[in-house]
Amino acid sequence: MDRRKMLALLGASPALVAGMPTHAETLPEVAPHPATPVLGGPITVLNPAVTPKLAERVPLAPRLNSLDGKTIYLVDTDWGGMGQNDGILQEMQAWFAQHMPGVKTIIKIKKGNFVTDDPGLWKEIAESKGNGVVLGVAG
Amino acid sequence: MAVAACSRTLEQEYGIPTAPVSTFEFANVVAGDRRFHGIPLRFIYTPHPVVGMPPSVLRGYIEGKDPATQRTVVDEVVEALTKPVTEDEFVGDFTPPSRAGVRQALLEPDTEDNLQRLFYERGWTDGLPIILPTEERVAAMLSGTNRAPDEVVGEIFLHDTQEYLSFTVEMVAIVGVMAGARAEHLPVLLAIASTGQPSIPGSTTPFACMLVVNGPIRNEIGMNSGVGAFSPRNLANSVIGRAWTLLTINWGYMRLKKQFWTSQGNPIGYNNMCVAENEERSPWEPFHVQKGFQAAESTVSLFRGWSFVNNVVGSSHRTVGEDMFIQLGALPGLYSAATLILDPLVARHLKENEGYRTKLDFSRWISQNFKMPAGQFWGTDLIHMMMAPLAEQGVEPYASWKKLPADTLIAPYDKPENINIVVVGGETSPMWKVADFAYSMSASVDKWRAKPATDECADGSCGLPDEP
Known part of the structure; x- marks a missing residue:
């Protein structure tokens, strides 16, 4: 057994045995906090809360009169990784085909991961006259 | 969202x-x-x-x-x-929530017990007792900086509410008091706050963070970079690490099922692995110097990941690097990020016996020599979720890796600059930790000080115990 292994098994290192400095810490004397209140008496303390700003109201885009004859994009945001999560949109597409055949549905998977934007896809939908979007599904 | x-x-x-x-x-x-x-x-x-x-x-x-x-x-x-x-x-959705509105600077006077309970019930603490932020204590804390109490330190963005919160020097001082910090710690806390980085980001995953302090302030405020630096013993390490989490709580990141989603959580969040780098015993340049700061400057550097693996009894049967390969194999390799936390004994061994002149030399060796089957890499859900889209977009080398047979070896840590090395430890044994932490950013401490670093401490040597 070599020296290094033996020392390791003993719980010591060659460096320790060699008497090398082992400490880069100083423990300064700690003064008590100022004005320590008397236990039991009323105390006034500062509020730690941070106040957020409320946003201005923004309306939704105008809605469609009906979906008949319209093109609706079903966009998978790729929650969970590629190809993991568009099953529910496939089921939705099948439902539209069966119950609202006048609606054209197109499934698209958003590029990037689930937290990234995909401006190219939004532009593609707008330029191809997409009338509406179903977007999801988180979870 | x-x-x-x-x-x-x-x-x-x-x-x-x-x-x-x-x-x-x-x-x-x-x-x-x-x-x-x-x-x-x-x-x-x-x-x-x-x-x-x-x-x-x-x-x-x-x-x-x-x-x-x-x-x-x-x-x-x-x-x-x-x-x-x-x-x-x-209507209904736009009723201002309880947090909105005009902030009252002072709370209603009450007993210490009731206030401790109030702070916990309002979601302002981690559940451990706090030091109540009286006006006197906060004023004393503010003596640790030359900045005005109402100066805005930073702004953060919350994904769940899509809102911006700005916070002042005084608000950071209040949280510092709550965490048990002292006035001399305030510049470090302000530097942390100025990054706007939460220690527990909103995620269903068990995110964890690490906080490393470099420069003269480490010794001025008595931080531990030596024996047991990560253990709960040193006041500065303990309260600075805790203060980061209390800031995070104060910013709204711990509101259950609103921003706080982590399914199991991570105990690292209690203290965020708050340490100082052992610059005095390291054979390499300090971490903050690698990031472009002067050695005499003081900084905080933040890291984020999920897990670390300890080496427990040194490395006598393999080289240090070969031992690290086993540990790296248990980590995902996301974006080539890893952080190696080396005891000075290990760092000096790597330099003096294995010839790595710089930290980056060793990172390059790891990058070039650690291999993993492509199937193992892509088979990790985290990698698949975050990096497969890059492959689909044609980003190299991921696009090429994605086409490889599952048993083909790849070098997933392809960016040596993303393999961070920090030297921490007391040289009682040649230990190290391998973490999946990515480097987030560094921030200057000096800009928040009440007074400049003293010449005596400019080399980082003050406050150290005398040599035996």
């Missing part, structure tokens, strides 16, 4: 009606998003989860009831796209 953000873009920038869909698990997030971002998105909910469910279950979800409204999901989808927009869609 990603679905809400994309929906807002489609509605506002392109004028396209959008029906956003989420599982009911995230209903609280959605409510906050509607309230603070000012647009009444017509969210539709399905049961949770969707990922991994078979087609029959998913069909049942869309033909079944929305758990929030008890109405049929597909009916709500049609309605979300066709029902005319009305003014009253704002």
Whole structure:
């Protein structure tokens, strides 16, 4: 057994045995906090809360009169990784085909991961006259 | 929230009606998003989860009831796209929440016990007792900086509510008092706060962070970079690490099921592995110098990941690097990020016996020599979720790796500059930790000081015990 292994098994290192400095810490004397209140008496303390700003109201885009004859994009945001999560949109597409055949549905998977934007896809939908979007599904 | 953000873009920038869909698990997030971002998105909910469910279950979800409204999901989808927009869609969602409004600087006077309970019940603490932030204590804390109490230190963005919060020097001082910090710690806390980085980011995953202090202030405030530096013993390490989490709580990151989602959590969040680098015993340049700061400057550097693995009894049968390969194999290799935390004994061994002149030399060796089967790399869900999209976009080397047979070896840590090395430890044994932490950023401490670093401490040697 070599020296290094033996020392390791003993719980010591060659460096320790060699008497090398082992400490880069100083423990300064700690003064008590100022004005320590008397236990039991009323105390006034500062509020730690941070106040957020409320946003201005923004309306939704105008809605469609009906979906008949319209093109609706079903966009998978790729929650969970590629190809993991568009099953529910496939089921939705099948439902539209069966119950609202006048609606054209197109499934698209958003590029990037689930937290990234995909401006190219939004532009593609707008330029191809997409009338509406179903977007999801988180979870 | 990603679905809400994309929906807002489609509605506002392109004028396209959008029906956003989420599982009911995230209903609280959605409510906050509607309230603070000012647009009444017509969210539709399905049961949770969707990922991994078979087609029959998913069909049942869309033909079944929305758990929030008890109405049929597909009916709500049609309605979300066709029902005319009305003014009253704002009603209800836009009642200011309890956190909004004018902030009262002082709370109503009460007993210490009642205030301790109040702070906990309001969600302002980690559950451990705090030092109550009296006016006197906060004033004493503020003596640790030359900055005005009302100076804005930074601003943060909360994904769940899509809101911005700005916070002042005084607010950081209040949290510092609560954590048990002293005035001399305040410049470090302000530097941390100035990054706007939470120690517990909103995620369902068990995120963990590490905080490393460099430069003369380490010794001026008595931080531990030596024996047991990561253990709960040293006041400065303990309270600075805790203060970061109390700041995070104060910023709103720990609101249950709104920003705080981590399924199991991570105990690292109690202290965030707050340490100083042992610059005096390291054979290499300090971490902050690697990042462009002067050695005499003081900084905080922040790291984020999930896990670390300890080496326990040195490395006498393999080289240090070969031992690290085993540990790296248990980590995902996301974006080539890893952080190696080396005891000075190990760092000096690598330099003096194995010839790595710099930290980057060793990182390059790791980058070039650690291999993993492509199948193992892509088979990790985290990698698949975050990096497969890059491969699909043609980003190299990921695009090429994605085409390889599963048993082909790749070098997943392809960016040596993302393999960080920090020297911490007391030289009682040649130990190290291998973490999946990525480097986030560094921030100057000196700009927040009450006075410049003294010449005596400029080399980082003051406060050290005398040599035996």
